[in-house]
Amino acid sequence: MTAQSVKWFWYASPQTFYPVAGVIARWCGAAAAVLCAAGLYIGFFVAPTDAQQGDAYRIIFIHVPAAWMSMFIYVVMAFWAAIGLAFNTRLSHMMASALAPTGALLTFIALWTGSFWGRPTWGTWWAWDARLTSELILLFLYLGFMALQAAIDDRRRAERAGALLAIVGVVNVPIIYYSVQWWNTLHQGASVSLTRAPSMAATMLTGMLIMALAFWMYSIAVTLVRVRCLIMENE
Amino acid sequence: MGGYALYVWGAYGVTFALIALEIVLLMRRSRK
Numbered sequence: 001m002t003a004q005s006v007k008w009f010w011y012a013s014p015q016t017f018y019p020v021a022g023v024i025a026r027w028c029g030a031a032a033a034v035l036c037a038a039g040l041y042i043g044f045f046v047a048p049t050d051a052q053q054g055d056a057y058r059i060i061f062i063h064v065p066a067a068w069m070s071m072f073i074y075v076v077m078a079f080w081a082a083i084g085l086a087f088n089t090r091l092s093h094m095m096a097s098a099l100a101p102t103g104a105l106l107t108f109i110a111l112w113t114g115s116f117w118g119r120p121t122w123g124t125w126w127a128w129d130a131r132l133t134s135e136l137i138l139l140f141l142y143l144g145f146m147a148l149q150a151a152i153d154d155r156r157r158a159e160r161a162g163a164l165l166a167i168v169g170v171v172n173v174p175i176i177y178y179s180v181q182w183w184n185t186l187h188q189g190a191s192v193s194l195t196r197a198p199s200m201a202a203t204m205l206t207g208m209l210i211m212a213l214a215f216w217m218y219s220i221a222v223t224l225v226r227v228r229c230l231i232m233e234n235e
Numbered sequence: 236m237g238g239y240a241l242y243v244w245g246a247y248g249v250t251f252a253l254i255a256l257e258i259v260l261l262m263r264r265s266r267k
Contacts, residue, residue, distance in 0.1 A: 049237065054237040054238070054239055055236040055237040055239045055243060056236075056237075056239040056242055056243065058236075058243050059242065059243060059246045059247075062246060062247060062250050063246070066250070101257070102257070105253055105254075105257055108253070109249075109250050109253060112246065112249055112250070113246040113249075113250060116242045116243075116245045116246040117242065117246065119242060120239055120242050218254070222257060222258070222261055225261050225265055226261060226264075228265065229261070229264050229265050232265075
């Protein structure tokens with residue numbers, strides 16, 4: 001399949017992307033539901049109770065996928081914002097705008113579930129450590145992006161202002177990721193890494209990765225449905 | 236849940252309630 005056989009620029013038009021987005025959203029939504037059911041089954045019925053944390057660790061099956069997606073969505077949002085800023089493409093700005101609410105939701109879920117995990121394991125709901133604080137800043141960046149776009153009446157100016165904020169804010173993502181290495185934090189280090197073996201049981205890891213895929217599919221589905229709404233409202 | 240039910244269901248309950256809310260709001264918006 002050559003680059004020309006897939007009509008990338010053809011789909012850059014909101015009108016031609018609209019029906020494609022609907023098809024992809026349906027498939028991703030169905031995949032998210034199936035993966036979520038499988039991941040929860042493994043998480044609650046197959047994965048054993050943790051020797052140290054008991055059943056409290058089962059929060060991992062939503063906490064880690066939400067935290068991963070909160071960072072990933074921000075990077076994708078900044079990417080589309082940069083493309084929109086560089087090439088002045090309407091669909092790119094719409095993609096960035098559509099990603100922000102879901103990114104903010106998953107960031108809040110990561111903070112909320114982390115708090116409910118922290119209380120029984122650390123003895124506190126919240127600590128101002130580097131990982132938690134930088135994740136909270138990520139939530140403020142998402143909210144700031146949405147508020148900035150909503151505050152400016154002229155849509156073009158709102159998109160450009162939001163894009164600048166998204167691009168500047170992306171510096172926070174590596175800070176979140178490496179915070180557990182750079183600073184002495186209450187939050188534990190990464191249990192899963194590309195460079196070494198995971199420090200958890202295989203069934204726990206399988207359940208967590210399936211849930212991460214489910215969150216990924218869900219994010220794609222809701223973002224594309226939101227893009228379709230934006231196309232209908234703006235075009 | 237071995238004494239951790241409040242924490243586990245508190246985390247899962249809010250997560251799935253918020254996801255359901257996002258889906259409902261999005262469906263209502265797309266129907267307009």
